[in-house]
Amino acid sequence: MSQVSDNRMNRRQVLKAGLALAGGLAVLRPHRSSGQPPKDDAPWAFLSDTHIAADPENNHRGFYPYRNLEKVLPQVASSRPEGLVITGDLARLTGHVGDYENARKLLAPIADERPVYLAMGNHDDRANFRRVFEKPAGERHEPGGRHVIAVDAGPVRFLILDSLMLTNETAGLLGKAQRTWLENHLRTSDDKPVILFVHHTVGDEDDDLLDAPRLFALVKPANKVKAILYGHSHEYEFSERDGIHLINLPATGYTFDDVQPVGWVEARLTGQGGDFVLHAIAGNTHADGQTTKLRWR
Numbered sequence: 446m447s448q449v450s451d452n453r454m455n456r457r458q459v460l461k462a463g464l465a466l467a468g469g470l471a472v473l474r475p476h477r478s479s480g481q482p483p484k485d486d487a488p489w490a491f492l493s494d495t496h497i498a499a500d501p502e503n504n505h506r507g508f509y510p511y512r513n514l515e516k517v518l519p520q521v522a523s524s525r526p527e528g529l530v531i532t533g534d535l536a537r538l539t540g541h542v543g544d545y546e547n548a549r550k551l552l553a554p555i556a557d558e559r560p561v562y563l564a565m566g567n568h569d570d571r572a573n574f575r576r577v578f579e580k581p582a583g584e585r586h587e588p589g590g591r592h593v594i595a596v597d598a599g600p601v602r603f604l605i606l607d608s609l610m611l612t613n614e615t616a617g618l619l620g621k622a623q624r625t626w627l628e629n630h631l632r633t634s635d636d637k638p639v640i641l642f643v644h645h646t647v648g649d650e651d652d653d654l655l656d657a658p659r660l661f662a663l664v665k666p667a668n669k670v671k672a673i674l675y676g677h678s679h680e681y682e683f684s685e686r687d688g689i690h691l692i693n694l695p696a697t698g699y700t701f702d703d704v705q706p707v708g709w710v711e712a713r714l715t716g717q718g719g720d721f722v723l724h725a726i727a728g729n730t731h732a733d734g735q736t737t738k739l740r741w742r
Contacts, residue, residue, distance in 0.1 A: 487599035493676025496698030499543025508699035533566025533644025540570025545577035565609035566644035589622030615652035617645030688742035
């Protein structure tokens with residue numbers, strides 16, 4: 446589906462750094478040392494639905510996704526997160542190579558300092574994504590040929606799933622192979638709290654994650670699963686099901702209506718819960734800076 450800090454980096458500096466790094470960047474991995482002891486809490490940046498096109502001037506409903514990401518990434522950098530997760534629809538509509546090349550260029554200054562984890566959405570193309578992001582960050586798994594990433598995120602663990610069924614078709618699907626992998630991973634891993642990331646909304650509409658009921662049947666008894674973060678709807682919303690927090694991230698590219706914000710979410714996570722702060726850069730910015738505090742089940 447298509448939908449602050451005063452210490453911002455100078456936009457020209459970001460562009461300059463991005464251009465300098467883009468030419469040789471094929472891997473979104475951090476270059477800093479990872480030999481630090483785990484923290485009791487961890488700051489992270491969460492984005493969704495960036496919709497970057499090969500043409501930087503591509504726009505929708507008066508929003509320019511390329512410019513939005515240019516504006517957001519300095520904010521992310523100034524928050525000094527452990528890393529960044531984008532929950533799919535990195536590309537504009539059909540996942541062209543040029544879309545991913547532009548996304549890689551924009552993300553380069555962040556990726557040089559910290560890991561960037563990228564999920565697949567329904568406007569992505571897995572083959573083209575892999576051509577540009579040859580060795581993405583994280584512990585990679587490919588159940589059923591999917592793009593799945595496991596991340597040790599200090600006090601929690603991230604499992605970044607792949608719900609891309611068909612490029613430019615709205616609905617999503619994990620599929621049996623990926624669900625089996627997830628079930629095995631949850632059964633054999635330790636009891637560290639787990640946060641799942643997926644692109645598609647987890648309702649019962651035709652354009653949601655089609656096997657969402659099977660996903661919930663799988664994770665409900667796995668008490669280590671604390672939250673599911675997703676995008677797709679271009680809406681910012683918190684809800685709960687079976688004690689599992691459901692966090693619908695706002696779109697960074699554009700909104701579908703005038704009610705929703707364009708932006709990103711800054712999170713501070715612990716083994717007991719998390720604080721989630723909205724950074725709204727466009728659209729409805731009324732809730733910019735609003736913090737939502739969650740406790741894990």
